[in-house]
Amino acid sequence: MIAIVGAGPSGSHLAYLLAKNGFKVQVFEEHSEVGRPVSCTGLVSEDIKEIVSVPSRLILNRIRNARIFSPSGKELKIQLAENLVLDRARFDLWLSEKAALAGAEYYLGTKFEGWTRAGRSFLLRMRDPKGRNSVFRADYVVGADGPLSAVAKEAGIYGRRSFYTAIQAEVPWNEKREIMFWLEQGGVSWIVPLGNGRALAGVAFEEGAARRFKTFCRNFGRKNLRRSSAALIPKFNPLQRLEKDRVFLVGDAAGQVKATTLGGIVPGMRSAVELSKSFNSIFGYTPRYMARVFPDLYSCLLVRRILDNCSNSELDSLVETLGRADLVKVLNGVSRDRMLSLGLKAISREPKLVGFCKRLFVKSSQKK
Secondary structure, three states: OEEEEOOOHHHHHHHHHHHHOOOOEEEEEOOOOOOOOOOOOOEEOHHHHHOOOOOHHHEEEEEEEEEEEOOOOOEEEEEEEEEEEEOHHHHHHHHHHHHHHHOOEEEEOOEEEEEEEEOOEEEEEEEOOOOOEEEEEEOEEEEOOOOOOHHHHHHOOOOOOOEEEEEEEEEEOOOOOEEEEEEEOOEEEEEEEOOOOEEEEEEEEOOOHHHHHHHHOHHHOHHHOEEEEEEEEEOOOOOOOOEEOOEEEOHHHHOOOOOOOOOOHHHHHHHHHHHHHHOOOOOOHHHHHHHHOHHHHHHHHHHHHHHHHOOHHHHHHHHHHHOOHHHHHHHOOOOOOOHHHHHHHHHHHOHHHHHHHHHHOOOOOOOO
């Protein structure tokens, strides 16, 4: 029996892959409804198509254009490989229904409280909404339970973690086909069109997120903000341990989040694929993850370090350089999830970009 704690995209996709291959799977979700509460833009790159075939009814918008702004307002316009804006609540529910049809058992409103070891098995302690306790036996445990993963803590592999605070709300917005990002030290701001005269406007920062969100949304007017939400987003840690003694971590529980745009759906689900394969392979989860998922996550981390160590004037210069017509042609059509490929293509066309790599090691002495 494989117990998965958490029914987000990573947990449910893993449950589906394992169940369809004959494994007995139980999924425990703390909330009473899969996909709620929603605290994500639902924006994914076209790479999601390599993992699952998303039904059109779950897609709110399709976007190819992006505008990226520097602190002073310099602008880079590029055409992306197709991005999808998903209805996150319905997407999560669809993944869980697929897993259940494949044979996975779901227990909603069930909170993980810890375990006792019984030989090679785990006796999992669970609590329902009425406070009643239950015990479930499992041979393996997977933590897909978010950035504050209780499974990681119980297994002793939580490690040292830090987080971004993300806040977003629905706002009036008529532009349907263009994502907007603002580059800033210590975080990012965005507008993601939903395609129905509304958009998700949000910020994610290590510090001062509430203040920055208030400033960012001032132009929309407080009365126009709807469905605001807040969440913690883990900072990607390349040293994060992913497994120990038949316990595994996946998704936000493992910090598998792009440090550039802070998206975690695609890397988390990719990691779930590699974990599922490890159960039928001589190659374990960690080496598979390091070969297939880690490189792009690490390249995103390097880009984030450069951005955070640049002064505002350097960020202006970076956006201005990337906005050259010949470089825009190189960047057009590249997936946001392929940061390593994107960076190498840009540097091959403009070697001066190598100069920004010094910001991997030295923070600018200029004022922000």
